[in-house]
Amino acid sequence: WWWHYSVENTPNFDRLEIMRTSWASRSSAGNLILGKESFEVGGPRTTVCCNVKNAALDEKLLTVVDTPGWYYNYPVEKTPEMDKLEIRRSVHLCAPGPNAILLTIPIAISYDRTVHTAVEEHMSLLGEKVWNHTIVLFTWGDCLGDTTIEERIEKEDKHLELLTEKCGNRYHVFNCKNHTDRTQVTELLEKIEEIMMENNNSHYTLTEETWKKHEDELIERMLEVAVVIISLKGSYHANSSFPFSLECYKLFVNR
Ligand SMILES: Nc1nc2c(ncn2[C@@H]2O[C@H](COP(=O)(O)OP(=O)(O)OP(=O)(O)O)[C@@H](O)[C@H]2O)c(=O)[nH]1
Ligand SMILES: [Mg+2]
Secondary structure, three states, rough: EEEEOOOOOEEEEEEEEEOOOOOOHHHHHHHHHHHOOOOOOOOOOOOOOOOOEEEEEEEEEEEEEEOOOOOOOOOHHHOOOOHHHHHHHHHHHHHOOOOOEEEEEEEOOOOHHHHHHHHHHHHHHHHHHHHHHEEEEOHHHHHHHOHHHHHHHHHOOOHHHHHHHHOOOOOOHHHHHHHHOHHHHHHHHHHHHHHHHOOOOOOOOOOHHHHHHHHHHHHHHHHHHHHHHHHHOOOOOOOOOHHHHHHHHHHHOOO
């Protein structure tokens, strides 16, 4: 979520971004917050590109960016390059930047060291400062039963504790299946107001250093694609341009 306070006489704009593994309820959480079916829910891997949706809530315009996820315990180098680009691009889809970032963690599945490392690696695509703006949003709250979220955090062999500490102990629980309980959304919005105050109402942006790294990686990848085009040119008939682009696409997406 990204929230920023606008110029006089215009409505306030709140901006939010949702990240995390595939099937971690990112789209469901976005729909619950906006109070309507804005994002497609289903799966697996329903969301492959960033999506931006708006809704007016409490006299504010709220913008939510839904991002593609990653396979839950895969290291970042196994995530397709296209998904990494989309994750980085998400920051620019709600200019000047998100007021808060929601990291969805489904409590229905265990959160061990490999999952934690994957979360850290993928979040670092947005730079180290991203944690100052992040709230852990535990989803599948209906699976908690009689257990409290604090008990659940303690149970998970310190890794959930490490994660919440990284986010300044900011967390919230959602049952995305319960669309009638709006208090879960209201309470989340209050926590977002708090994080904004903690950050002096500043939004999250990529640092110049992260931008430069991003740009360098893009140039490197484009050069690799160019090399493949040149090397493939000899192997196909001059008029058959389709195989070249197909091979390049595969190289770009699957690396
Ligand atoms: N019981 C329960 N099911 C949920 C909850 N949140 C999401 N689901 C279900 O989990 C599945 C995945 O939810 P999505 O919102 O599509 O997850 P996503 O992270 O956007 O997944 P992709 O975009 O496909 O990577 C759907 O079948 C949802 O109905 C929840 O809080 N409780
Ligand atoms: Mg989705």
